[in-house]
Amino acid sequence: MFWIGKDVEVFSAQKEFIDTAIVPLTVIDGSPIGMKQSASAAEFLMSLTAFVEQQFKGRVMIMPPFSYTNSMVKKDYIQAIDEELKLAGFKYIFYMTSDHSWTSAAPELSVLWLPSIPLGDMDQSVKQSVLSDQIRQVVPMLSSKWSEL
Template sequence: MQWNTNELENWEELRQFVDTALLPLYLYRSHFSVQEHVLRMNYLLNVAAGIEQKLKGRVLLFPMNYHFTDEPLVQKVPEEFTHAVLLHFSSDSFRPADSHADVLLLSVGEEELDSALRFEVTVDVLYKEVIRYWQKNRAQ
């Protein structure tokens, strides 16, 4: 489920099934050109949307969260979800704030952002990581 009017119309009916918040996080860094930022942000959003599509029905994809800093960041997660997944580029440093939710940090590589094959492989690997994360937490 994505954070938009069309999909959230049935939120109350679907809420019981959606236990995972997917939060794409982006650090805006001064050493990238505007064109590089556009490519990177779109890539991260598309990866997040690809993961959400593969896990549809259990995940709510939040809008991109932009940060304008070079410092490592502590990211809060929505408290009403059992699980939270923070999606970010591998060169960015995030850590979750204290929360009752289980939090998974997923990092995206920064190479070949214009490669369709690389994109498909990235989405495939990351959505399987989320499934492993769910299975591990269910077993505990």
């Protein structure tokens, strides 16, 4: 599911089955050195979350990405988002990011950190296989949380 009108309608009707929210976290870096890196990391993350959506459409809701800069106190924002999503009725909330600073910034949240792979120059079929490989890293993390309760 995506955070769009039609899917949210389904979510409201099927809350017992759609219980997981995934929030992509993307850093916006405007410096000349960091710009390209941050853009391609965002590209990678968007492709990856869309792929996760395809595989787990009936259980996860992919939220619009949370974008921030390094000068923001990002932890406060994310805690507000976390509370809001719990209020909405999600039992599991995951954050996916390529920004390594999150692993230490918010240890109590389920942050899935994946090193970014530049997809920009890749062929469609290569992209597909790279993303499938990455998905294989994500699935165990999701299913271990799901089977906790």
